Amino acid sequence: MFERIGHSATAQVRFTFNGETVIGNAGDSLAAALLAAGHKVFRDTPTTAAPRGPFCMMGSCFDCLVVVDGETVQACQIPAQDGLVVTSPPVPRAQP
Amino acid sequence: MTRVDLIVIGAGPAGMAGATMAAQQGMSVLVLDEQPAPGGQIFRNLGASTAQQRQMLGPDYTAGQMLLDGLAAAPLTLISGAVVWDVDQERTVTYSKDGKAYRVKADYLLLSTGAMERPVPLPGWTLPGVMTAGAAQILMKTSGLLAKDAVLAGSGPLLYLVAVQMLRAGTPPKALVETQTPENYRAALRHAGGALRGWKALAKGARMLRELRRAGVPRYTAARDLAITGDTAASGLRFTAKGQVHHLECATVLLHQGVVPNTQITRALRLDHQWHAGQRCFHPVLSPWGQSSHSQIYVAGDGAAIAGAKAAEHAGQCAAADILRCAGRITAAQRDTLAASAKRNLAGEQALRPFLDALYAPPAAILRPSDAVTVCRCEEVSAGDIRAYARLGCKGPSQTKAFGRAGMGPCQGRTCGLTVTEVLAQATGQSPQDTGYFKIRAPLKPVTLGEVAALHSPAHQQPEGQDT
Amino acid sequence: METEFAIIGGGIVGLSLAYGLLRRGKTVCVLDEGDGAFRASRGNFGLVWVQSKGLHHPAYAQWTRASARAYRSFADEIETVSDLPLNLQQDGGYIIHMSEDSLDADRKLYEGLRSRLGGDYPFEVMGHNALKTEEPNIGPKVAGALYCKEDGHVNPLRLLRGLTVAVRHLGGTLRTGHKVTDVTPQGAEFSITAEDAAPITAKKVVLAAGLGAMSLGPKLGFKAPIRPQQGQIIITEKLPKLMNRPNVEVRQVDEGGIQIGASSAEVGLNDREDVATIAGLAAHAVDMFPKLARAKMLRSWAALRIMSPDGLPIYQRSARHPGAYFVTCHSGITLAAAHAGVLGDWLTDAAEQPDVSAFGEDRFDV
Numbered sequence: 044m045f046e047r048i049g050h051s052a053t054a055q056v057r058f059t060f061n062g063e064t065v066i067g068n069a070g071d072s073l074a075a076a077l078l079a080a081g082h083k084v085f086r087d088t089p090t091t092a093a094p095r096g097p098f099c100m101m102g103s104c105f106d107c108l109v110v111v112d113g114e115t116v117q118a119c120q121i122p123a124q125d126g127l128v129v130t131s132p133p134v135p136r137a138q139p
Numbered sequence: 140m141t142r143v144d145l146i147v148i149g150a151g152p153a154g155m156a157g158a159t160m161a162a163q164q165g166m167s168v169l170v171l172d173e174q175p176a177p178g179g180q181i182f183r184n185l186g187a188s189t190a191q192q193r194q195m196l197g198p199d200y201t202a203g204q205m206l207l208d209g210l211a212a213a214p215l216t217l218i219s220g221a222v223v224w225d226v227d228q229e230r231t232v233t234y235s236k237d238g239k240a241y242r243v244k245a246d247y248l249l250l251s252t253g254a255m256e257r258p259v260p261l262p263g264w265t266l267p268g269v270m271t272a273g274a275a276q277i278l279m280k281t282s283g284l285l286a287k288d289a290v291l292a293g294s295g296p297l298l299y300l301v302a303v304q305m306l307r308a309g310t311p312p313k314a315l316v317e318t319q320t321p322e323n324y325r326a327a328l329r330h331a332g333g334a335l336r337g338w339k340a341l342a343k344g345a346r347m348l349r350e351l352r353r354a355g356v357p358r359y360t361a362a363r364d365l366a367i368t369g370d371t372a373a374s375g376l377r378f379t380a381k382g383q384v385h386h387l388e389c390a391t392v393l394l395h396q397g398v399v400p401n402t403q404i405t406r407a408l409r410l411d412h413q414w415h416a417g418q419r420c421f422h423p424v425l426s427p428w429g430q431s432s433h434s435q436i437y438v439a440g441d442g443a444a445i446a447g448a449k450a451a452e453h454a455g456q457c458a459a460a461d462i463l464r465c466a467g468r469i470t471a472a473q474r475d476t477l478a479a480s481a482k483r484n485l486a487g488e489q490a491l492r493p494f495l496d497a498l499y500a501p502p503a504a505i506l507r508p509s510d511a512v513t514v515c516r517c518e519e520v521s522a523g524d525i526r527a528y529a530r531l532g533c534k535g536p537s538q539t540k541a542f543g544r545a546g547m548g549p550c551q552g553r554t555c556g557l558t559v560t561e562v563l564a565q566a567t568g569q570s571p572q573d574t575g576y577f578k579i580r581a582p583l584k585p586v587t588l589g590e591v592a593a594l595h596s597p598a599h600q601q602p603e604g605q606d607t
Numbered sequence: 608m609e610t611e612f613a614i615i616g617g618g619i620v621g622l623s624l625a626y627g628l629l630r631r632g633k634t635v636c637v638l639d640e641g642d643g644a645f646r647a648s649r650g651n652f653g654l655v656w657v658q659s660k661g662l663h664h665p666a667y668a669q670w671t672r673a674s675a676r677a678y679r680s681f682a683d684e685i686e687t688v689s690d691l692p693l694n695l696q697q698d699g700g701y702i703i704h705m706s707e708d709s710l711d712a713d714r715k716l717y718e719g720l721r722s723r724l725g726g727d728y729p730f731e732v733m734g735h736n737a738l739k740t741e742e743p744n745i746g747p748k749v750a751g752a753l754y755c756k757e758d759g760h761v762n763p764l765r766l767l768r769g770l771t772v773a774v775r776h777l778g779g780t781l782r783t784g785h786k787v788t789d790v791t792p793q794g795a796e797f798s799i800t801a802e803d804a805a806p807i808t809a810k811k812v813v814l815a816a817g818l819g820a821m822s823l824g825p826k827l828g829f830k831a832p833i834r835p836q837q838g839q840i841i842i843t844e845k846l847p848k849l850m851n852r853p854n855v856e857v858r859q860v861d862e863g864g865i866q867i868g869a870s871s872a873e874v875g876l877n878d879r880e881d882v883a884t885i886a887g888l889a890a891h892a893v894d895m896f897p898k899l900a901r902a903k904m905l906r907s908w909a910a911l912r913i914m915s916p917d918g919l920p921i922y923q924r925s926a927r928h929p930g931a932y933f934v935t936c937h938s939g940i941t942l943a944a945a946h947a948g949v950l951g952d953w954l955t956d957a958a959e960q961p962d963v964s965a966f967g968e969d970r971f972d973v
Contacts, residue, residue, distance in 0.1 A: 044268070044390050045284045048308050049191040068282065070187065075282040083267040083372060083390075089845040089863060090519045094371050096267035098516075100274035101180060102173065102584075103255045103401070105549040106265075106516060113901045114587060115844055119277075122175070135845045135863030225882050233882050242882070409879075531771050532617075532783035535642025541649050542768045544862075549844060549905055567784075575642060580880050581907050585844065588867075588889045589900030595886035599893055599900075 045079050058127035060109075067123040074100060074107045074118035085109055085118060086131040108132050143167045143216075145462060146232050146245040148223050148404065151179020152448045153440025154251035155206040157455030157462075160477075161249075162215035164463050169243060170210070171221040171234055173584075177210055178203055179253050180273065181448045184281045192283060195308045197300075199448070200280075206452065224582035226250075226404050228433060233581075233594070240590045247435050247462045250405060251455060254398035254441035257420070257501060258554050259293060260508040263367030264394065265516055272301045272395035285310040289391035290376045292316040292365060294323075295499045296340070298395045299347040306354050313389050314357040316378055318396075318502050321361065327498035337491040359385065363504065367392050396501040399557060400442050406579035408436060414572040417496045418445055419506060420557055421576055428461035428478075429454060437462055445496075450488035456481035506561045514562065515555040517548020522562050529566035536577045539563060549585055552577040610636040610780065612954075613799055613809035615787045615823065616816035618648035619763070619939040620946060622770035624815055626685075627951030629777035636809065637779060638801055640786035640819070645878060647817050647939065650838060650910015652868055653763040653860065654853060655695070655941050658730055658755035659702060662716045665723045666965035667919050671938070674945035675757050681944035682761065689772035693765050694861040700758030701738070701854040703895055704750050713753055730755045744849050746897040752854065760853040762861050763940050770943075787816065790826050792928045811930045813954065817913055818876070820935055828927030830968045833935055835876055835911040839884045840868035841892070843902040850896070857892050857899075865902060867892040880909040912937055916971060922953065922963040933968070 047068070054069040060077060067076025074097045077085065084094040085107055097107035100119045107118040110130045118129075147158040150172035162168040170177075178185045182203030184192075193201050210217065218236060225233035230245045256271045263269070272291060278284040285305055291298050291312045302312050351358065359380040368375045368386065375388040399420040402412065411424040411432035422444045429437045439458040440451035460478035463469045469477065508514065510523030520543045528542040536552075536559050539545055545559055546552040552559075556577050564574040582591075592599035612628050614621045617639025625635045657675050661667030675697070682695040704710035714732050721728035733741075734751045774781060785801035790812060797812040814820050814827060824831025845863030853859075857867050870884045885907050893900050913935055915921055920936035932954060936942055945961075952960040 044287060045278070046287050046310055048195075048283050048285055048310075049189055071282045075278055075284055078278070079282065079284055088519060093265065093519065094267050095265065097270060098274065099256060099271050099554075100277040101255065103550065103553045104516065105554075108549065115585070115903050120173075133847050135847050227879075227881065231882075528768075531768070531775070532639070532781050533642070534784040537642045537646075537649070538783075541646075541764050542771075544764075547906070549903075551906065578908075580909075581882065581885065582904055585903035585905050587900065588841075588843065588893055588902050588904055591882075591886050591904055592890035592893045592900070593886075594882065595890040599890050 044081065044083065047079060056123045056125050058123060058125065058129060060129045061131055071123045072119045073109065073121045073123050073127070073129060076123040077118060087134050089135050092134055140231070141243045143169045143243065143245050144466065145169070145247045145249060146171060146230070146243065147249045147251060148226070148232070149179065149251040149253055149440070149442065150174070150177035150210065150217065151181060151251060151253045151440060151451060152203065152206055153253070153442070153451035153455035154179070154249065155210045155455070156452040157249050157251060157439055157459040158215055159209045159213040160456050160459035161462060162213040164468065166463065166466070166468070168215035169245070170215060170217045171223055171232065172217065172219050173222045175219055177207060177217060177219065180277070182207065183277060188280065189283070192280065195304055196280060197304070222584050223404070224584050224586050226408060226583070228408060230435060235586050235590055238590060240586065240594050242594065247466065248437065249455070249458055249462065250436065250438045250442060251440045251451070252401045252404055252442045254445055255401045255553060257396045257399045258558050259394040259396050259505055260512045260514055260522070260558055261365050261367065261505065262512055263369060263373065265513050266367055266369050266373040267371070268369070268373030268390050269367055269392045269394065272297050272393045275393050276301050276304065279304060279308065286391045286393065288313045288389050289393050290314050290316060290387050290389045291393045291395070292318070292362070292376055293395040294318045294501060295395050295397040296344060299344060299351070301393065302351055302356065303347045306351060306356065311354055311356050314359065314387055315351065316359045316362045316365070316376060318362050318365070319360065319499065320502070323498055323500055326500065327494050330494040330497060332490070336487065337494055340491060340495070363502065396505050397499055398441065398445055400444060401553070402442070403551065403553065403579050403583050405431065405438060405442070406576060407581065407583060408433065410436065412576065414570065415444065417493055419501065429458035430461060430465070434465065446488050446492055450485055453481040453485035453488065457485060506558070507565050508558065514558045515545035515548065517550050517554070518544040520545040525559060525562045526566045529563055533563070534567055534569070535563065535575045536560060540577065546577045551579065551583070608636065608805065609808045610634050611809065612636070612811050612813060613638065613797065613807055614813045614815055615790065615799065616814070616819060617781060617783060618646060618815070618817060619767055619770065619943055620817070620934060620936065621815035622767070622774055623943040623946035624813055624934060624950065624954065625774045625779050626770055626777070627947040628954060629774060629779050631951055631955055633955070635779045636807060637774060637781045638785060638787050638799065638807070639781065639783045641784045645818055645876070645911045647910055647912045648763070648767050650840070650908060650912065651763050651940050652840065652866065653760050653858070653940060654700070654855065655697065655759045655761055656700065656855065656938065657757045658700070658717070658753060659713070659855070660938070661919070662720050664917070664919055664965070665720060668720055668724065668728065670945065671941060672757065674942050675759070677944040677948050681947055685766065685769040685773050688776050689769035691765050691769045691772065693761050693769060695759065695761045697757065697759030698852055699754060699756040700760070700852050701752035701754050703745070703752045703854050703856065705748055705894060707750050710751050710753070717753065729757055742850055742852070744896050744898050746894055748894050758853070760858055761940065766940070766943065787819070787823065790823055792827070792931070795930065797931065811932070813932045813934060815934045817935070818911060820933065824933060827931040827933070828925045829923060829933045830971060831933065832971055833913050833915050834873065836914040837872045837874050837877060837909055838869035838912055839880050839888065839907060839909045840866060841885060841888050841904050841907045842866050843899070844905050846902060849898060857895055864905065865899060876911065878909045878911055880907045920966050921968060922950070922966040923968045
């Protein structure tokens, strides 16, 4: 889905997403690194468990939410760094 | 609490130009920007860009270097990575950086938070693989990532710009699907004066189209009934053009229908706003210098009204000049001299707008989508739901929010606000002005309770990574 | 337009009264103002709450308790008519105390009320360990709680919407977006003037307009000695289940977010939230539930609630203008069942009606 141009000399970062290792470039946001690695679904919505991925990439839509260190964050606003443990936000108990 | 003369929120072209001028004229200036480096969206990552990226993104991008250099040289304080989450009328600004909240007070505020993409609600727009054209450009600018076989759909100069940038990078879009109709062109030509002034912009647009045509990028015009197909992810775009139904298979659909001012802060401050029929959005009510309905709060750039990066730079300077006058540091005559060329250039850029607004006006199906389309992405509220609340008696967004939760999610109405207003206005027969907009309240961006608690008592500040 | 009962105010109180009257076969028209109104119905905590009410006024304690007991069947009716789940949960609730002293002080007040009610007042004192068994996520600073098994909570916004649907379904007229500016007795009837609307004539008028009663009350011969009380509330992102029962300051709503509140300040008609107050609410919430430190605050709001001099409801028939009624209260959610239920007998002067004399305005006579 996404191709990387240039940047072959850029340092790499290694983190996990839902237990899977993801390799990105230094300077990527978490969202960019995840998209580059082929992850297009970041979470399921709390309302209907519908799959969502990033939409605006500028911190406005809040669709790219992930959990890092116990905190829900926008993946497009967080730099990808070595050793981060990233997970999808848990879907709260089912609502009528 | 730290106190300065002027806080500038947003380091895009308006903020950079305004802050630099105010600081050069002797005001103590603090610039708060949420990105890791200044530049806003238009000049995003310019400071760290590679030669290849600059080549791909073109001269409009590199033009921002002067503003970056000016900001770096000016006697001001820049705090990057600062997420502003409260601003009050007494000009106290609360922001978070690296997990800690801070409060700072100013005599004057310059709000230059720029624009955001207009929401493009259509069937299937919430599926993974659907993004905005701006998102694709951000991925290019900051990570050198290009979408393969993407379909670009919508209206606006950014559509062509992104298409050309993708083409030059070696990953041309699969197709361009444009929603402009002949009526858009007719309406635009009524602003012939603007067309004459805007010939450079039009010529640039024509050159881009020629480049795309020569490269064989398919282009569909006057497209309607757009719908993104797919079950758990986007699989294609269906639309009707020239009487024929098309279905383009693709995993990435990039939508764009222009940009609109980001009014979260101006709304939270309860400044006066006015619906603008030409731009189909709300603008904060401003004096010609950018002074809002609160005399010590100014707004400049696309956050005031969409007029582009060059206009933003000039508007930032005009605002700074008037802030200096309002603060008694210069006279009105000195202000006029200081901002003379900025004011002239701003007028020139603004004169283009009616023509461009008409040319790229979003179609009714996007502004007031059909019942099944999701309007509030966060809470999954459809256009039909909103019309049902209107039938129950909801007259405005606040009651609609109470009835169906539209606007209650983490994006705090950024993505659904304008659509909710338009759908309600249509359903109730009121004007968008009378219908109003969501009431915006703190926090402007989500912030942890721990960070907020620490403002009350430092004992609540948790060290990084501590588990409770 | 002519109607039997005109109800000024389309919030929880007005709609509950309308529902009750419609169920009694009356013709009802509800008048509500525009979207920008203050609307305490959007600024409450969603509690259906018994404990701590009427500690010095047994009549109010009993009125509250009766409403809570009638709530299940009230909610069932609204759910059936509107097809909307209200998520009423009445499994008990707490008032959490951070010190032994404050816990003890309140315990004594509850015991005083219990003895005045002949022993019939449900509550338990829970120490830290007992509370921790029920609510594993409470923090070490929590001293304990007062628990009442009849406390509970409901989705207040669904209730508002459900009542709206129910009122329309039962044939009530609901006129929104038209603020009532004047109400004039005309012979045995009342003429009601509203913005951008033709006047309405009604045989009876019920003033349930929240803070609007400050200006409209005197026109009908009421003292309406009410004032705005500002309360600020925080709500977090949706989270997995963290608490089993609501407490009066923190509850997990059915959608999953944690609701925290509320402050209480007399600042006139000021509905602005402020960071200092919000920070205090956040700090207190984190003291009670330390896990909340990592939770993201999504929004806050400030609402203006209605306060009478003693905090109790006011139910008053107008002596000067028979046919006019004044209904106001602080706990519109808790009392919705009573307002939709037995209070209708008072409004219609039925042979059997509740004794609400304790809530008349003459108690304010000096």
